[in-house]
Amino acid sequence: MNRFVLQVSYFATCSCLSDRQKFPSFFRTIPNDAFQVNAMIQILKHFGWTWAGLLISDDDYGVHAARSFHSDLGPASGGCLAYTEILPSGDNPAELRRIVDVMRKSTARVVIVFSNISRMIILMKEVVRQNVTGLQWMGSEAWTSVEVLQTPQFMPYLGGTLGISIRRGEMPGLRDFLLQIRPDLHHNNTEENSMVNQFWEHTFQCRFAPPPAGWVEAGGELCTGQEVIENVENELVDVSDLRPEYNVYKAVYALAYALDDMLQCEPGRGPFSNNTCAHLQRLEPWQLVYYLEKVNFTTTFGDQVSFDENGDALPIYDIMNWEWLPDGRTKVQRVGEVKRSAFKGEELTLDEDKIFWNFESKQPPRSVCSESCPPGTRMARKKGEPEYCFDCVPCSEGKISNTTDSMECTSCPEDFWSSPQRDHCVPKKTEYLFYHEPLGICLTITSLLGTFICVVVLGIFIHHHSTPIVRANNSELSFLLLVSLKLCFLCSLLFIGRPRLWTCQLRHAAFGISFVLCVSCILVKTMVVLAVFRASKPGGESSLKWFGAVQQRGTVLVLTSIQAAICTVWLVSASPMPHKNTQYHSNKIIYECAVGSTVGFAVLLGYIGLLAVISFLFAFLAKNLPDSFNEAKLITFSMLIFCAVWVAFVPAYISSPGKYADAVEVFAILASSFGLLVALFGPKCYIILLKPEQNTKKAIMGRCTTTHQS
Structure with missing residues (x-):
């Protein structure tokens, strides 16, 4: 411990000095460079500058700053370095040209320079030579307040610079103290008085006789020592911009507070072994270190001074801005501060209205590797480049991003789809066979028209039920056939409109x-x-006996009951259900009826087809039989139409998506129903209404005779 050399520095900023293992007795009142780097990062983050270049000197000052930047600047802090270049220490034009060329070609508009003034001057000469404009410079405290760069040659490029500067402070009574200093004419040989005399001669352009040793001044009046110094304005008596001096002031007061605290120690209650106190006469450095670590006071300027476990004081920096005035003069003004307090942590304060921006827009520049990705896109990193370099990729269908710079696109909920801009979800379009759309209107009108025609034909047949043509064509079956056709037309309406559970269950059952x-x-x-034909032959009377009215009704009932049983089993085992289909169109919800059991649907259609084929075969066999009204031929023709429609229906139904499948089925129902209605009842209605003279028993018998004779 006796080898300790206690130091309280006011100007050493290297982060390496915060290593307590190597420098256990080192304290400082100036912030270390790590905090300066952090202050710059906060400024970058404040203005949204995520892409910046870094220039450093190849000494501890620059190297440690570069390490801090590379460790602290990243996605978490909101930025990346586009490049890091080391400024050459000597005259190296080729390397300078290369570095400035990198700056000129880079998309980074912000350039941070951590270097001493000499290398900065060499760099700026090359910047001027290549005329690299449009950059926002950010300077470290080593050159921010140096006037040698604030020249008409450099200001077109360095105007608007934001820099970190040592905190400016005020020391009460300092100016009054300086104004009280007078040369001692009787003690010229002392070192202190020699300095005062030199200052005096320089300020008032006079000389003492004999002149002090080492001072050369030719001519001028003799100094009296009574010159009025209060009227003098120069840098030696100007206390308005004290920066390193303010750190000296804080360092001296820190030692003073530590010594005062040590002197307040009461014997037997001290902090050292056996509760002893330190003594001023035999003070050990490590004892003063103990008290310095506990120093905590506030200057008259309002700054808190205390040391952390590394010997660093609570850091505070001023943020300076270089303003280039229209008359060519330069003004370096304070526009904010960055500090760390014991309770609030790090704080950045900026007065943006005071900042001078050296751009035509008079606004902060944009310095990003890639522009922000708008809503509707996501960021896709460029391979081999930093995280802040990315492409904006539009979200795929069904996904959205509703914020700027989204990393991922989110999928829309099940019943929603992405908008054309991919920035919000919209309800999916619903599709089914609407009543109010043109296709639905046409099918509905056609269905109602067919129903109406059936009712009219039924009315005609009822009104003329006693006429020969109605009686000769089995009026009871004709009436039942018209009723069934009317039901066929009406059941097509169940396929129009949004599918519901009851319509899905009823539509195929009613249709079948x-x-x-x-x-x-x-x-x-x-x-x-x-x-009838067989009965007309000798010995064939028994055929009509076994196929009378009761048997006809029973046959119709049995055949229909089989279909009813098929429908019942289908509905009970695997009932058709409403289904939201998204297979055909991802951005649409197609409401349809899932058949439930494909086998059930196939059996239903197959049974209808079986009966239709049997009817067609029977009618085809009977088409040449003598019949006054060619009933067998009409049945053959009607069943041919019926079978053709439903054979064409199957492939069309399978290949049609969504509502068009329902439209195909409705069309098949209507086409086959109209085919049966027109083929079977058209000729009869024509005779009843337009050829009533043929609707007589004599005409019918005459026809029969003619037919038999031929």
Whole structure:
């Protein structure tokens, strides 16, 4: 411990001196360079400068600063270094040209320089030679307040510089003390008085006789020592901008407070071994270190002074700005401060209205590797480059980003989709066969028209039920066939509109039963035609006996009941359900009815097809039989239309997406229904309404006779 040399520095800033293992008795009142770096990082972050260049000197001052920048500046602090260059110590034009060329080509608009004044001057000469403008300079305290750079040659480039400067302070009574100093004419040989005499002769342009040793002054009046110094204004009596001196002031007061605290120690209650106190006459440096570590006071200027575990005082810096005035003069003004307090942590204060920006816009420049990614895009890092260099990639469909500089795009909820700008989610478009769209309107009108025609035809047949043409064509089956056709037309309406549970369950059941009822009636009518022909042959009367009205009704009922049973099993085992389909279009919700059981749907259609084929075969066999009204031919033609429609339906239905599948099914229902209605009842209505003279028993019998004779 006796080897300790206690030091309280006012000007040594190297971060290396904060190593307590190497320098256990070193204290300082000037902030270390690590805090200066941190202050610069806070300024970068304040103005959104995420991309900056760094120039350093190749000494401890620059190297330690570079280490701090590389460790502290990154994504967490909001920035990256575009380049780090070491300024050459000697005359090296080629290296300077290379460095300035790097600065000129870089997209970084902010340049931080951690260097002494001599290397800064050499650098600026090359900057002027290459005419590199449009840069925002940021300086360390080593050159921020140096006037030699504030010249008309450099200011077009360095104007607007933001720099870190040692804290300016005031020392009460210093100016009064300086103004009281007078030369002692009787003690010229003392070192102190010699300095005062030299100052006096320089200030008042006079000389003492004989002149002090080492002072050369030719001519001029003799100094009296009574000259009025209060009227003098020069740097030696100017106390308005004390910076290193203010740190000296704090260092002296820190020692004074430490000594005062030590002298207040009461014997037997001291901090050292056996509760002893330190004595001024035999003071050990390590004892004073103990008291210095506990110093805590506030200067008259309002700054708190205390030392941390590394011997560093609470740091504070002024932030300076170089203003280039229109008349060519330079003004270095204080625009803020950065400090660390014991309670609030680090604080940056900037008066942006006072800052001079050396740009046409008079606004802070942008210094980023890549411009911000707007909403609707995400940042994609460029391979091999720092994190702040990225491309803006648009979000893919179904994903959005609603903030600037998003790292990822987020997926929209299930029932939502991304907007065209990819910056917010919008409800997905819904698609089904709407009643109010043109296709839905056409199908609805067609369905209602078919129903209306069925009602009209039924009315015609009822009104003319006693006429020969109605009676000759099995009026009861004709009435039942018209009712079933009307149901077929109406069931098509269940396929229009948004699918619900009840419509999904009812639409196919109603469709299947209605068509089976219709085809069953046609099948029975065909069988009746065959039975009548057989009865007309000798010995064939028994065929009509076994296929009378009761048997006809029973056959229709049994055939329809089979379809009803198929539908019941289907609905109970795997009922059709409403389904939101997103397979065809990701940005749409297609509401459709899932058939539930494909087998059930296939059996339903297959049963209808089986009956239709049987009816067609029976009718085809009976088409050449003698019949006054060619009923078998009409049935054959109607069933041919029916089968053709439904054979074409299957591939069209399978290949049609969404609502178009429903439209295809409705079209098949309507087309087959109209085919049956027109083919079976068109000719009869024509005779009833337009050729009533043919609607007589005589005409019918005459036709039969003609047919038999031919």
